[in-house]
Amino acid sequence: MGTIGIDLARHPSYHVLPGDGSIPPRALLWHLDPSILRHDLSEMLRETIARPLLYLRKELHDRVSWRVIVICLVCSPPAFLEMRSLFHIWFLETGMCSVLELCTAMVSSVLDVLLEPMAWGISMELGQKFPFTHAYFPSQQRDLLAILTGPISCRRFMDLVSCIEAMVCLEG
Incomplete structure (x- = not known):
């Protein structure tokens, strides 16, 4: 399963949003192998630590690879809850404020996507499929x-x- 996941993660469609309003392949792959979600988030955290003056909210919106991750988190409430718990565990283990800053920016961005999906480049068809906020914040x-x-x-x-x-x- 791990090698299939790695091959799929390298495919070009993994890094872009589908134009037909379907669920992004990255969100589906996270359900098959949660370690891929952990890897994606740790890469974002490494970049955040390497560039401490980065304006995360703007970067999450403007950088296409990060925007796809945020939108996939919106498409998958279980992955969003997993992201929050991972950041919580990482913060407790390391005590690094970068972890907390990235978590806060991600949660804020997810709320922003839920409020204004078209401002994030999401098609109306996909935006209508998003669950209500209680799925993300139970x-x-x-x-x-x-x-x-x-x-x-x-x-x-x-x-x-x-x-x-x-x-x-x-x-x-």
Whole structure:
């Protein structure tokens, strides 16, 4: 299976989005061999570490190879959840802020694709096939997610503190 996956990963169609609105082959290949997803994400992380002043949100949109990865994550909620858990594990093991920055940029980009798929070059047919956001963020903490993905400001920080206090009071 590994050699078939490697051969498919080298195929030119692996690095572009299909024009007919079908699911990209990369997302399907991730389901067959999750180590390919791990490899793709680790390559992105290596580039992020090598270029610390990289504006990740812009790079995720403008670099075609990274845009394909983001769109494939949108097409596959299980792969997106796997990506989040991989980044979480890598962050806990290394403590590198680059891991956290890349994870934040990826989550933000996925939310952006879900909100405006055509701005990312996605056909209307493929955009209509995307699941709802609860498939990507299965928790009940929608308010907390909105605070964490918004711009950083004093007001947002105060909202975060009050949201966490309310959650603690409900659990206590």
